[in-house]
Amino acid sequence: MRRRWPGIVLAYTDWANITDYSVYLFAGFVLACHPGWEDVVEREWKRSLTIGVAVTAVLLLAVLGVVSSPGLLLAGSAVAGWCFVVALVGIGRRCFTATSPALGYLSESAFPVYILHQAAIVLPGYFIVRLPLGIAAKFTVLLLVSFTLTLAVYHWCVRPFAVPRFLLGMRPRACPLRGPVPVMPPVAATVVLASVGLVVAAHASAATPIGLWYAEGGAAEVAVEPCGRELCGRVVWLRSPLEDDGCDLRDRRNPDPALRQRPVVGLQILRGLTARPDGTWTGGHIYDPASGNTYACHLTLDGKDRLRLRGYLGIPLLGRTATWIRVGAEKRLCREGNR
Numbered sequence: 001m002r003r004r005w006p007g008i009v010l011a012y013t014d015w016a017n018i019t020d021y022s023v024y025l026f027a028g029f030v031l032a033c034h035p036g037w038e039d040v041v042e043r044e045w046k047r048s049l050t051i052g053v054a055v056t057a058v059l060l061l062a063v064l065g066v067v068s069s070p071g072l073l074l075a076g077s078a079v080a081g082w083c084f085v086v087a088l089v090g091i092g093r094r095c096f097t098a099t100s101p102a103l104g105y106l107s108e109s110a111f112p113v114y115i116l117h118q119a120a121i122v123l124p125g126y127f128i129v130r131l132p133l134g135i136a137a138k139f140t141v142l143l144l145v146s147f148t149l150t151l152a153v154y155h156w157c158v159r160p161f162a163v164p165r166f167l168l169g170m171r172p173r174a175c176p177l178r179g180p181v182p183v184m185p186p187v188a189a190t191v192v193l194a195s196v197g198l199v200v201a202a203h204a205s206a207a208t209p210i211g212l213w214y215a216e217g218g219a220a221e222v223a224v225e226p227c228g229r230e231l232c233g234r235v236v237w238l239r240s241p242l243e244d245d246g247c248d249l250r251d252r253r254n255p256d257p258a259l260r261q262r263p264v265v266g267l268q269i270l271r272g273l274t275a276r277p278d279g280t281w282t283g284g285h286i287y288d289p290a291s292g293n294t295y296a297c298h299l300t301l302d303g304k305d306r307l308r309l310r311g312y313l314g315i316p317l318l319g320r321t322a323t324w325i326r327v328g329a330e331k332r333l334c335r336e337g338n339r
Helices: 015-033 036-063 070-095 101-128 135-158 162-167 186-202 330-337
Strands: 211-215 220-227 230-238 268-275 281-288 293-301 306-312 319-326
Touching: 015 036, 015 070, 036 070, 101 135, 135 162, 220 268, 230 281, 268 293, 281 306, 319 330
Parallel strands: none
Antiparallel strands: 211 220, 211 319, 220 230, 230 268, 268 281, 281 293, 293 306, 306 319
């Protein structure tokens, strides 16, 4: 396609670039929807890095004039770019697992910074290139100015305000509920936590989904408990329980406006699971507060301290599987996995 459309990026005359970017966009969407592919990427990062370096060496030979083949250069550029992206994603998933306020700030700023950086380069660059400086000095000045300008506009002109946040794809940060937030009475909380602890202890020797589980990689703890003959699950802890203004995280994505002020902590997200003779639990539904969507689901146990919960639309094929770890078993599972 590059031979047919060799031009710069244009929305209607450069189908080579549009197709190239669309492939990466679709691949990122699939990666986000199907966490199993992240495991594949993590396993394959070394192989991808090796292939990328090898193809880059061939491209270097072409730059030096040793190899002369336009088709090879085009194909090699695509292969090298893809392999390096896969390698970086795999390295990131393996090595960068911790979280921090700084990482949360930078993650939220990623898309706005991507949109803002072009203007922060082009506008100052128009004047900087006219300065009586060398190329290295101009590059350094432009880099510092554009970096500072981009983050300054984001921090002071975008992040604090609802309209620019919406226009640049960010979640709203306003918290209209200013009054005191009702919380569970201490006695009731003690009873609930004690009940969960007793349930976990009573079922520790058997493979059962009843107990306290880490969900979403440890971002939340969900208490799975009997509801009559069925199973249900409630959020009992969040790693990030507050909104930007210090208010409790609310169920703001709920399709029912009357329910959008509910705290996420204490929210029932799992219901209707019934046991089957083969040891699986089916017929349930799981609610995702991050999107406001409800999915059909079933779960299976992988040993007594790990469960696989698959949420889907219509048929199980159209969904994704999440792995939950029993609270208190994470260190043992980590040691076993590293043997």
